[in-house]
Amino acid sequence: MSRERSTKPYLIRAIFEWCTDSGLTPYLSVRVDSQTRVPLEYVKNGEIVLNISPDATNHLTIGEDVVQFSARFNGVSRECSIPLPAVIGISARENNQGLFFPPEPAESADAATTPEPEPTLTPPAGGGKPRLQIVK
Numbered sequence: 001m002s003r004e005r006s007t008k009p010y011l012i013r014a015i016f017e018w019c020t021d022s023g024l025t026p027y028l029s030v031r032v033d034s035q036t037r038v039p040l041e042y043v044k045n046g047e048i049v050l051n052i053s054p055d056a057t058n059h060l061t062i063g064e065d066v067v068q069f070s071a072r073f074n075g076v077s078r079e080c081s082i083p084l085p086a087v088i089g090i091s092a093r094e095n096n097q098g099l100f101f102p103p104e105p106a107e108s109a110d111a112a113t114t115p116e117p118e119p120t121l122t123p124p125a126g127g128g129k130p131r132l133q134i135v136k
Contacts, residue, residue: 003005005064008084008103013062015098020054024092028052028067029100037075037081039073047088071107 019026028050030036033042042048050071052060057069057123058077067082090096 006084009064010086011099011134012067012084012087012090016052016062019090019092019098020047022092023118024094025053026090026098027053027093028082028090029088031086031088035083036086038081039078039080042073051093053091 009052016026018024030038030048031048032046032048033037033041038048050067051057052067054060057071060069065084066088067084068080070077070079072078083093085104087101089098089100091100
């Protein structure tokens with residue numbers, strides 16, 4: 001018997017495709033934990049919102065278990081890896097239409113009783129508001 005496939009990666013891909021076909025900007029909302037690889041200096045209250053449009057990312061892959069891409073943050077290319085359970089939702093920046101997912105149950109009893117440590121956050125170098133920049 002094969003395991004039941006999650007609908008989450010299919011729904012994320014569908015909203016991503018709808019956004020790009022409609023000329024909208026897909027934003028991925030992520031709950032950051034120890035398994036999530038994103039620039040921690042842009043994380044606020046344990047969450048980050050990422051522009052995953054084709055103009056903002058390279059090598060975007062929305063797989064069965066993880067979303068991966070590289071993007072420029074303050075001019076520096078960074079690799080991002082987001083486990084699907086960490087994805088809170090995907091929506092269009094322009095109208096906030098999309099899908100938001102209910103929290104997923106912990107994978108083990110240990111994970112349910114042991115909270116994830118909060119990442120140590122460092123402010124962006126030189127101060128100012130964090131932003132993504134399109135480099136052509």
